[in-house]
Amino acid sequence: MTEVKTLLNYKGALNYKVLNHLLSNLNELSEKGSLDNYFYKKIQIIMIELIENNYQYLKNSKLAKDTNLFDSEFKLIQTDEGFKIFSSNPIRVCDAGFLKSHIDQINKSDPNKLRTIYKQILTDGIYSSKRTAGIGLMRIAKVAKNKIHYTFKQIDNNLLNYSIEIEISSR
């Protein structure tokens, strides 16, 4: 997969205003004809789930306000086969274990198994105390129909830089 063009590139604080701004830029790209409706819908879902997910981890680690030190990053790249989304942001070291095993479980599941697990998590979580359903990353994999590539790089003893890359191929 060869990178052709970077369509969206953001580095800085991450919050809902930024997400809305990026979605509005994505909409402009769609209106200009830079991406068709098939990709637009998929990229929109992945962007929302990814940025909301990352923002939750920032909020949990109380880093959301301290973004000058630890910038988040988001990129939408056009490739010769489709599109690629990249995001990175700091997380607490203690959050990495769950994320790693969760993504590994997603990556080793075929689409049918992924959907079964997705529905089971929804069933178990209807009245859980968590604010969210806990299915954001699974939804990303379902929509992209590709594996989620991730890395964790040490920032200091408490923080890691968590990066995700996911490809969205043509139909």
Next chain:
Amino acid sequence: MDSLFINGTEISPKVTFDVKKNIFELSGISRPEDVVAFYDSIIFKIENYINGILSKQADVKDFKFNLKFDLVYMNSASSKYILQILDVFKKLMTKGVEIIIDWYYEDPDDQIYEDGEDLSDVIKIPFNLIARK
């Protein structure tokens, strides 16, 4: 009890809970910034209404409720609260009330179509999946 009407925004859905016509509708985009605050008050209102019906009416079998979900976009966090709404209406179903759920979509390849199938499976109530005109 009064009906509930909430206007939609760029990030939150239009909500109609009409207790005279026995209609609940959710339409537009559902990705509110504070999903708990948005949905909790709606669920509380529906739950109160349904508990009231169940406590006052000995026989609710002639009762019928129409639920319409015409969402263009729904984030994963919203799905948890939509399931809670459906679960509250399910209480009526178990008492013999007819609950009709219409779930609209634009294209069968869209995630919102699959969301309808998944939520129907999870809550164990059949949905009418309807192509939006």
